[in-house]
């Protein structure tokens with residue numbers, strides 16, 4: 001079975017998730033929420049700009065995190081508050097990587113494949129590679145591969161007596177890969193310090209969830225590996241944050257947890273995809289009405305943490321920052337051809 005908020009077996013039950021200011025989840029302050037909202041808006045503005053630049057022929061390809069921001073940024077904030085974590089995101093995690101500390105200009109350099117891309121200096125898919133100063137690795141776009149890589153990392157942490165907890169991100173489609181089973185089975189046997197985070201947007205490119213698996217919840221699979229699986233509202237920033245913090249604590253002391261964040265993919269699979277060929281317009285309109293960024297902004301206004309004017313100012317500031325990053329990346333050079341073989345290892 002998969003557990004939901006009310007019956008979550010790793011929770012004390014009083015996390016105060018999604019409720020009033022007086023019961024913000026542990027370790028989270030009003031100031032944190034305001035700052036994180038500004039970063040969320042910046043990530044969304046960047047994502048929209050990247051999409052527009054693709055249509056102008058300036059960005060070859062992008063996978064959007066629109067609709068996944070609460071899942072990515074809420075779980076990242078939980079990891080940052082914990083302080084002893086290592087992250088293996090996947091290709092849809094722009095919002096996570098940006099909020100982890102990449103500047104808007106660095107992100108834009110990566111998407112345009114220019115000199116200065118901090119992940120691979122313009123050699124790989126955008127933001128693919130390693131960002132070791134921020135404890136982040138995303139080696140490839142091979143669907144499901146990150147599960148075994150991150151499980152190996154968690155195994156090494158345990159062997160070395162290091163109390164780091166690994167967070168491994170992947171999609172619902174990836175959860176159908178053999179590697180997902182192998183990784184979770186191994187992690188369960190060895191009680192590894194790892195939190196598996198499935199960002200379930202109900203599609204693997206054009207394949208809907210019902211054609212990928214015969215269960216409603218990916219989280220229910222955790223029972224087969226001997227650890228808890230919890231369904232999380234991945235559009236609710238506070239629920240994501242609180243559940244991830246609990247899961248990190250559980251992973252450090254007792255072993256793996258599978259968190260299934262129910263998200264929505266607000267855009268096509270990538271800039272190369274046309275989702276109108278397989279998603280009815282009513283469905284696209286419906287999911288856009290449940291935008292997690294708008295929901296966080298409304299929550300902050302409701303709680304009196306932000307005024308509508310301040311929200312507008314945050315949006316204007318984000319646009320300004322993205323404009324400057326766009327100009328800087330457009331003016332930047334491609335990587336120097338003499339560096340072509342740097343960091344390339346002969347086989």
Ligand SMILES: Cc1ncc(C[n+]2csc(CCOP(=O)(O)OP(=O)(O)O)c2C)c(N)n1
Pocket residue numbers: 092141142143144170171172173174175199201203204205265269
């Ligand atoms: C091993 C492998 N098979 C197929 C692909 C092609 N592919 C790229 S993304 C994708 C869908 C993955 O869907 P999901 O895991 O749900 O992630 P989402 O893109 O929806 O976030 C596929 C099949 C790949 N990259 N790697």
Ligand SMILES: [Mg+2]
Pocket residue numbers: 171172173199200201202203204205
């Ligand atoms: Mg998916």
